[in-house]
Amino acid sequence: MSNQGVGACALRKEDDRLLRGRGQFVADLRLAGMMDVAFVRSPLAHAKILGIEIPAEHRGGVFTSEDLTGVKPIRAVSGLPGFKVSVQPALAEGKIRHVGELVAMCVADTRAAAEDIAAAVRLDLKELPAVHDMLQGRAAGAPLLHEAWGDNIFLETNVEIDIAKALDAPIRVTREIRTARQCMAPLEGRGVVAHWDRRLEQLVIYSAAQMPHIVRTGLSECLGLDHGNIRVVSPDVGGGFGYKGILLPEEVALAWLAMRCGHPVRWIEDRREHLTAGANCREHHYVITGYAGRDGRLLGIDCEATVDSGAYSSYPFSACLEAAQVASILPGPYDFPAYRCRTYSVATNKCPILPYRGVARTGVCFALELVLDAIARETGLEPHEVRLRNLVRPEQMPFDNITKKHFDSGDYPEALRRAIAAIDLPAVRARQREGARDGRLIGVGTAVYCEQAAHGTSVYAGWGIPMVPGYEQATARLTPDGGLELRVGVHSHGQSMETTLAQVAHEILGIDFAKINVVHGDTAITPYSTGTWGSRSMVMAGGAVSRACREIARRAAEIGSWLLKTETEVVVRNGKVIGPSGSVTLEEVARIWYLHPQDLPADVNPGGLEATMGYKPARDSGTFSYAAHAAMVAVDPETGGVEILDYVIAEDGGKLVNPMVVDGQIYGGVAQGIGTALYEEMPFDSSGQPLASTLADYLLPGPTEVPAPRIIHMETLSPYTEFGVKGIGEGGAIAPPAAITNAINDALGALGPAEVLQSPATPRRILEAIAKARQRPPAGAAQGSAGERA
Amino acid sequence: MKPSAFDYERPADLDGLIALTRREDLFVKMLAGGQSLGPMLNLRLVQPDLLVDITAIPELKRVEETADAVILGACVTHADIEDGRVPDATGGALPRVACGIAYRAVRNRGTIGGSLVHADPAADWISCLAAIDAEAMILGPSGRRAIPIDEFMTGVFQVALEPGELVEAVRIPRLSLGARWGFHKISRKTGEMAQAIGAILHDPARDVLRAVIGATESVPIVFSGAAPLFSGSPGSGLAKAFDASAAVRALEDSGITDAVDRQLHLVALKRAIDQAARP
Incomplete structure (x- = not known):
């Protein structure tokens, strides 16, 4: 293996600019005549707009929905039966449905001046009762967000498979479990710069977006513009995590403004907007019952899941992205015979819930893995033993589980055994029995998940959302000096694809890694793609790059064999076309094709040395990467503080194109998972006001809260993909809340039957669980808790 | 968010500063390190007419x-x-x-x-x-x-x-050589604002025994004569002599009724005392 190809820990090409502070993000753009936009946002969660009063001196610089004639609202419809459609105008029309909703757009020379104008605009609002909680929203008589619906349910789904057979199981444990509403908190927020190019008659949108082609399609629909009149450029982007896969009302509004006003306009999301008006995700509620035998064998799972979908269905993933997936992915990597799951996607007076790394999986993993630990306590078995008795076994692969998910390959029990060995369970149990000298309680927890990645046409067609991925395309172009340009429609914003896709190309063509340039993030120069989401890019764009490079190799071989005057088969390797008695470099082939065409054969392929090829895996139901996480924690029973003492991950991502990059993805994901487990929460009051409006209130883990996780790699190839790769981008963020909370509950076991059943496991929730276990409910303690309604 | 417009002065001496602080026609804010004021300006929680930077004096x-x-x-x-x-x-x-x-x-x-x-x-x-x-x-x-x-x-x-x-x-x-002190802060994570603070100073040579319960909803609770926090003589060992009941009463008097909050304040104080008592 070369040190630049598939499997090499090549250093990241993008780091040269990013680590020197030379990246170019949306907020770095300086266009002549550019003006700044600030929005008037709703201060209330639910209200009728009676009037918008614009001071006379600011007329002309303030725009409301009345001005945006011809702009269509965002409609993200799912084809699933019973889905109710929401209509999200770019600027609110008549009614406001969440705090932070855009009401008016103010333009000025600077952001500060635009904010001055926004502060001078007066809203005359009639406040309506708010739906501040998903269960309240489901209840009869709740205020209605979208009156025509008659209720607040975007979508209800129901799956039932032989559940009756499980009901008389000897062990049944029921838990009510909640996950907090969160914000994705990438380093860079959203941002848009828009202008109208008069020469090309083109709206040019620079947006911090992970799916630029989808933004273009969405804008085309909302603005009534042809695709040819829109170009979306997504420059360097400081992390996406799903939030940047969404078409924003801000993008629609700025696009309209740029077309109207004749100068570039800019909006850069600030952290308060990010937290309170945009980037919400993750809020789930479960009532879940596990049925098991005394031997710990699962006999069935019965669940009612509710997802707080917020006010609108977002484009393109829709409002049922989470809840509709919950029913199909809740069984995870476990093999059991009976199942029932009913899900509700509930409209509430909060910002729309958007995809976030691990979409829905973090929640279902939390719910199921907590129940598995509860079953372990009932049976007296070690929690990992219960899992080993129920995980899908390697000899069952490929395996269709109870919800017809098709597992491509893997040895799940082995991953768990390796994680348990690495955390040294017997030593932890011994330490636990001794008790820590400082009075803290030691606990160990595990969680196993599977991550379906790069699932394609067959999966999404059934879901019927505005976006269905098909073949992924890549363009490969040998340049006249023998370099290689790769053009891909996915976007890299932390995934290291400028490096890893170059490794794939190097693997096939042998061109020096330094001379391979990955171009992405511009709809004008890249093939159409749904973009970067669903841990799909390495499988899909990697596959497309390999196909395009193989085509380039084929064409270069034709020219090369002419130059080598050979009739026998030639091969392309190490940047050369190699014949039986000599070779010619790809550089020479390219030079002749571009600069000395007189030396080419008469019947040369006129397609030349540029090829666009499409790719889909042999089966498009997705790759299944997976991992077992094991955490050891110390819990301070006096303060509720948690320290993670050790964290182990045994993961299998198929063939790893760049193991160092995979480690980086896992570290970052685990850091976010620790945030979900212990810190991150966006609470709301009963009027629907978000209560964490700055990072002083919305806590993110920092370097001192994130331990150095130990990673153990397994590489079970996928039988369906190029090189056997699997998508791994999201997995790190899926299991930590479950593993850490199980570890906390394991620690609290020393005090009695104490369980934390809500993420994040804050000191308050831990202290309340302890107090409950000691049967003396602390007076007044319930007040701050949103959880444990049961 | 960006601050609303303000004027900025950076006087070089105290006289210049005093002249500026006497401006009754303006809302004047003084800027030292700016680590709290900066974000408050950006969030428009304060909107001064004049910001006086005092770091050049x-x-x-x-x-x-x-x-x-x-x-x-x-x-x-x-x-x-x-x-x-x-x-x-x-x-x-x-x-x-x-x-x-x-x-x-x-x-x-x-x-x-x-x-x-x-x-x-x-x-x-x-x-x-x-x-x-x-x-x-x-x-x-x-x-x-x-x-x-x-x-x-x-x-x-x-x-x-x-x-x-x-x-x-x-x-x-200036504390005496034999003075003992303890300071314990409970916060959600490194660098975060405190949820509870306990502080104690025992300086027998100067006849000082003071304790503080801080990071409350308001001003810190100060025990300027902290003897009631201890049963018997604190000289025999602060940690052993600590009696929480006076602290509980003080917390109740300050309106801190939430059980979890109360527990955190007591733990912070107790740990500060343990620290002061440690050899």
Whole structure:
């Protein structure tokens, strides 16, 4: 293996600019005549707009929905039966449905001046009762967000498979479990710069977006513009995590403004907007019952899941992205015979819930893995033993589980055994029995998940959302000096694809890694793609790059064999076309094709040395990467503080194109998972006001809260993909809340039957669980808790 | 968010500063380290007409040692104290507290005077300096005066400064060699504001036994004579003699009824006392 190809820990090409502070993000753009936009946002969660009063001196610089004639609202419809459609105008029309909703757009020379104008605009609002909680929203008589619906349910789904057979199981444990509403908190927020190019008659949108082609399609629909009149450029982007896969009302509004006003306009999301008006995700509620035998064998799972979908269905993933997936992915990597799951996607007076790394999986993993630990306590078995008795076994692969998910390959029990060995369970149990000298309680927890990645046409067609991925395309172009340009429609914003896709190309063509340039993030120069989401890019764009490079190799071989005057088969390797008695470099082939065409054969392929090829895996139901996480924690029973003492991950991502990059993805994901487990929460009051409006209130883990996780790699190839790769981008963020909370509950076991059943496991929730276990409910303690309604 | 427009002055001496603070026609805010004021400006929680940057005035960075005290100018930074660039008369208490304030970047710019005047109940200095019985040295239109720190903060973000007055320095009493102190902060994570602070100073040679329950919803609870916190003589061992009932009563009197909050405050105080008692 070369040190630049598939499997090499090549250093990241993008780091040269990013680590020197030379990246170019949306907020770095300086266009002549550019003006700044600030929005008037709703201060209330639910209200009728009676009037918008614009001071006379600011007329002309303030725009409301009345001005945006011809702009269509965002409609993200799912084809699933019973889905109710929401209509999200770019600027609110008549009614406001969440705090932070855009009401008016103010333009000025600077952001500060635009904010001055926004502060001078007066809203005359009639406040309506708010739906501040998903269960309240489901209840009869709740205020209605979208009156025509008659209720607040975007979508209800129901799956039932032989559940009756499980009901008389000897062990049944029921838990009510909640996950907090969160914000994705990438380093860079959203941002848009828009202008109208008069020469090309083109709206040019620079947006911090992970799916630029989808933004273009969405804008085309909302603005009534042809695709040819829109170009979306997504420059360097400081992390996406799903939030940047969404078409924003801000993008629609700025696009309209740029077309109207004749100068570039800019909006850069600030952290308060990010937290309170945009980037919400993750809020789930479960009532879940596990049925098991005394031997710990699962006999069935019965669940009612509710997802707080917020006010609108977002484009393109829709409002049922989470809840509709919950029913199909809740069984995870476990093999059991009976199942029932009913899900509700509930409209509430909060910002729309958007995809976030691990979409829905973090929640279902939390719910199921907590129940598995509860079953372990009932049976007296070690929690990992219960899992080993129920995980899908390697000899069952490929395996269709109870919800017809098709597992491509893997040895799940082995991953768990390796994680348990690495955390040294017997030593932890011994330490636990001794008790820590400082009075803290030691606990160990595990969680196993599977991550379906790069699932394609067959999966999404059934879901019927505005976006269905098909073949992924890549363009490969040998340049006249023998370099290689790769053009891909996915976007890299932390995934290291400028490096890893170059490794794939190097693997096939042998061109020096330094001379391979990955171009992405511009709809004008890249093939159409749904973009970067669903841990799909390495499988899909990697596959497309390999196909395009193989085509380039084929064409270069034709020219090369002419130059080598050979009739026998030639091969392309190490940047050369190699014949039986000599070779010619790809550089020479390219030079002749571009600069000395007189030396080419008469019947040369006129397609030349540029090829666009499409790719889909042999089966498009997705790759299944997976991992077992094991955490050891110390819990301070006096303060509720948690320290993670050790964290182990045994993961299998198929063939790893760049193991160092995979480690980086896992570290970052685990850091976010620790945030979900212990810190991150966006609470709301009963009027629907978000209560964490700055990072002083919305806590993110920092370097001192994130331990150095130990990673153990397994590489079970996928039988369906190029090189056997699997998508791994999201997995790190899926299991930590479950593993850490199980570890906390394991620690609290020393005090009695104490369980934390809500993420994040804050000191308050831990202290309340302890107090409950000691049967003396602390007076007044319930007040701050949103959880444990049961 | 961006601040609303304001004027900016950076006077070079105290006279220039006093002239600016006397402007009654303007809403004047003084900027020292700006670590709290900066975000508040950006969030438009304060919208001054004039921002007076006081960091160029040599007198406000002055350090003076006397037989019984160290006087630190208001613009001495947390990092100055942490790194020992200014003298310490507290047996290491101040540097220890300083190194736990927020993050290093904040400590590089944040000042002791700025922190006191900002009067955030969850900040470290207000509780620590109340326990040590420091004084705020105030300069105003009518001259100089000094107030004990436990009288200086009057409420959340409120202090006992008259119009035109500013904190010029903080007077830190010199502790005896045998003095014992403890300071314990409970916060959600490193660098975060405190949820509870416990502080204690036992300096028998000067007949001082003070304790503080800080990071409450309001001003810190100061036990200037902390003997009621202990049953029997504290001389026999602070940790063993600690009796929580007086602290519980004080918390109740301060309106802290939430059981979890109360527990955290008691744990912080107890751990501060344990620390002071440790050999």
